[in-house]
Amino acid sequence: MPMTMTQKILAAHAGVESVSPGDLIRVKLDMVLGNDITSPVAINEFEKAGFCEVFDKTKISMVMDHFVPNKDIKAAEQAKQCRCFAGCHGIVNYFDAGDMGIEHALLPEKGLVKPGDVVIGADSHTCTYGALGAFSTGVGSTDMAAGMATGEAWFKVPSAIRFNLKGALQPGCSGKDVILSIIGKIGVDGALYKSMEFGGVGLHSLSVDDRLCMANMAIEAGAKNGIFEVDEKTLAYCKEHGAGEPCIFEADQNAEYDEVIDIDLSEIVPTVACPHLPENTHPASELTEVKIDQCVIGSCTNGRLSDMEVAAKIFAGRHVAKGVRCIIIPATQEIYKECAKRGYIEIFIDAGCVVSTPTCGPCLGGHMGILAADEVAVATTNRNFVGRMGHVTSKVYLSSPETAAVSAVKGHICDPREVME
Amino acid sequence: MKAKGRVHKFGDNVDTDVIIPARYLNTADHAELASHCMEDIDAGFASRVNEGDIIVAGANFGCGSSREHAPISIKASGVSVVIAKTFARIFYRNAINIGLAILESEDAVAHIDAGDVVEVDFDDGSIINHTKGEIYCAKPFPPFIQEIIEKGGLLNAISGGE
Numbered sequence: 310m311p312m313t314m315t316q317k318i319l320a321a322h323a324g325v326e327s328v329s330p331g332d333l334i335r336v337k338l339d340m341v342l343g344n345d346i347t348s349p350v351a352i353n354e355f356e357k358a359g360f361c362e363v364f365d366k367t368k369i370s371m372v373m374d375h376f377v378p379n380k381d382i383k384a385a386e387q388a389k390q391c392r393c394f395a396g397c398h399g400i401v402n403y404f405d406a407g408d409m410g411i412e413h414a415l416l417p418e419k420g421l422v423k424p425g426d427v428v429i430g431a432d433s434h435t436c437t438y439g440a441l442g443a444f445s446t447g448v449g450s451t452d453m454a455a456g457m458a459t460g461e462a463w464f465k466v467p468s469a470i471r472f473n474l475k476g477a478l479q480p481g482c483s484g485k486d487v488i489l490s491i492i493g494k495i496g497v498d499g500a501l502y503k504s505m506e507f508g509g510v511g512l513h514s515l516s517v518d519d520r521l522c523m524a525n526m527a528i529e530a531g532a533k534n535g536i537f538e539v540d541e542k543t544l545a546y547c548k549e550h551g552a553g554e555p556c557i558f559e560a561d562q563n564a565e566y567d568e569v570i571d572i573d574l575s576e577i578v579p580t581v582a583c584p585h586l587p588e589n590t591h592p593a594s595e596l597t598e599v600k601i602d603q604c605v606i607g608s609c610t611n612g613r614l615s616d617m618e619v620a621a622k623i624f625a626g627r628h629v630a631k632g633v634r635c636i637i638i639p640a641t642q643e644i645y646k647e648c649a650k651r652g653y654i655e656i657f658i659d660a661g662c663v664v665s666t667p668t669c670g671p672c673l674g675g676h677m678g679i680l681a682a683d684e685v686a687v688a689t690t691n692r693n694f695v696g697r698m699g700h701v702t703s704k705v706y707l708s709s710p711e712t713a714a715v716s717a718v719k720g721h722i723c724d725p726r727e728v729m730e
Numbered sequence: 731m732k733a734k735g736r737v738h739k740f741g742d743n744v745d746t747d748v749i750i751p752a753r754y755l756n757t758a759d760h761a762e763l764a765s766h767c768m769e770d771i772d773a774g775f776a777s778r779v780n781e782g783d784i785i786v787a788g789a790n791f792g793c794g795s796s797r798e799h800a801p802i803s804i805k806a807s808g809v810s811v812v813i814a815k816t817f818a819r820i821f822y823r824n825a826i827n828i829g830l831a832i833l834e835s836e837d838a839v840a841h842i843d844a845g846d847v848v849e850v851d852f853d854d855g856s857i858i859n860h861t862k863g864e865i866y867c868a869k870p871f872p873p874f875i876q877e878i879i880e881k882g883g884l885l886n887a888i889s890g891g892e
Contacts, residue, residue, distance in 0.1 A: 333872060333874045346752075346755045346756075346797065346799075347796065347797065347798065349758050350758045350798050350799070350802075353758060354885055355885075357885070358885040358886070358888075358889045359889060360889070375752075375755070376755075376756060380756070381756060383756035383757050384756040387756060387757075387758075430796075431796055431798075432795075432796055433794065433795050433796040433820055435796075447796040447820050448796060448820060448823060448824075449796050449797075449798040449801075449820060449823060449824035449827060449828075450798040450824075451798060451824065451827035451828055451883065451884050451885060452823060452824075452827060452884065454885060455884050455885060455888055458888070458889075459888060463874070465872075497743055497790060497793060498743070498789055498790040498793070498816065498818070501790065501816060501818070501819065502819050528794075528820075531790060531793065531818060531819065533819055586743060673747070673752040673755075673795070674747075674751065674752050674753055675752050675753070675755075692745075692747065692794060692795075694745040694747040694748065694794060695745075695747070695748050695770055695771065696747060696748065696751055696770040697747050697752075701770045
């Protein structure tokens with residue numbers, strides 16, 4: 310039976326010739342990931358079940374990123390528990406303040422994920438690595454515990470929606486606008502339990518950072534995973550970051566899809582998701598009456614170097630509007646350092662922005678930029694649920710870094726093409 | 731196995747941020763998580779909910795984050811079962827893995843109102859609405875998942891416990 314890209318990766322890791330949608334299978338894992346919020350629950354479960362050893366010290370990653378640098382005593386205790394467990398079990402890929410980054414920016418950067426891998430992570434945005442042609446998906450802490458103990462996880466084989474990309478993005482638009490448009494079109498449960506498989510001639514025009522951003526938000530359409538065909542750009546990225554030997558899987562020509570959706574990238578416009586669901590999308594140009602109190606540029610969705618570059622170009626010679634706080638968070642130490650080298654940090658500070666060490670912080674209303682009652686934020690993050698960034702009456706508008714930066718300068722939501730050359 | 735209780739009703743796309751806001755994720759203590767359950771969608775829920783009560787909700791229940799704290803807070807608050815049209819996939823996995831009973835039934839969601847007294851028979855998937863005198867059916871779990879539930883969660887299933 311013909312298979313999709315995801316089905317082929319799952320079959321290979323289950324040690325079977327082929328799989329069909331709905332099959333329940335047990336697969337071997339190439340990486341098991343957790344963070345400072347989800348790992349403590351996993352560690353408790355791992356120890357309660359009586360496991361003494363992890364399956365492979367090199368195939369577990371623990372990244373302290375959500376409430377790190379520790380925001381309070383309880384958060385510090387959680388990070389301490391992870392640190393002790395990682396030390397005790399010799400976890401090789403343990404990343405703490407000083408060498409950490411936001412997990413989904415960090416793992417690709419460290420070369421810990423490559424095409425053809427199967428990755429589970431106790432963080433819903435683990436689907437990010439599909440950008441590199443891996444099957445990767447978010448799970449809970451108990452699945453993480455089981456994965457750490459056995460190196461395996463169970464899955465129901467998903468069917469898929471195929472997205473055929475053509476054309477190329479217009480200036481001022483990015484992968485974020487594409488994925489927001491798609492979620493606006495299919496809804497927050499439009500791909501429930503399914504794979505979102507991206508391919509077509511337009512794929513080659515998208516940077517790897519654009520793809521990471523798009524795969525990152527597959528979960529916001531309810532998908533099990535998002536996955537991109539592997540091309541020269543993927544391979545160059547993996548080589549540059551020292552990832553191991555890639556294993557390239559291609560969907561069969563006659564693979565069956567629940568739906569095939571054509572996306573002309575040249576028709577994508579700067580798009581914003583309004584409160585309180587990522588599917589409430591509108592063109593940025595229609596939202597100019599929305600005044601903002603805060604802007605956040607960062608997160609596992611849009612805290613990469615190209616995002617910082619876009620923001621720096623916009624903020625150079627400009628200033629954040631009076632009354633607006635703008636918080637910029639490079640996603641990893643490497644990106645932070647590169648921002649300093651390139652002079653972006655100076656540009657941000659001159660423009661009146663706050664620049665923070667890597668952390669998930671404000672994205673989930675954790676710390677480093679919580680919203681008060683009725684405040685409005687434009688953010689390059691991934692969720693705008695009720696209370697997501699703070700007070701239950703606060704509001705979050707999701708956008709690209711282009712739109713967010715220009716909105717910070719204007720003081721209201723703005724189509725970035727009005728300002729960018 | 732059976733569950734019986736009064737219904738708390740919610741709409742579509744109840745996300746994990748309203749089930750347990752991230753500001754409380756600096757603890758894994760079950761009782762503390764329960765004390766903030768549903769806080770950002772129904773501030774009085776944690777103080778009103780009684781042991782055995784039932785949550786009935788629309789489509790895509792539990793969407794968003796992978797935080798297992800969400801099903802933990804619901805279970806620890808005393809809720810005996812969540813009945814929804816559909817569940818977000820990570821929440822679905824997590825609920826099964828930690829032993830929070832969940833059922834999918836469009837029919838039940840369409841007809842049950844807040845405050846109804848409802849009884850669920852997990853053996854045959856029947857949902858009895860004592861207030862309205864109606865019976866609905868839930869979709870049965872695949873045998874593989876039933877086995878995890880019967881063994882008391884994923885870790886018991888793989889470690890050979892219980």
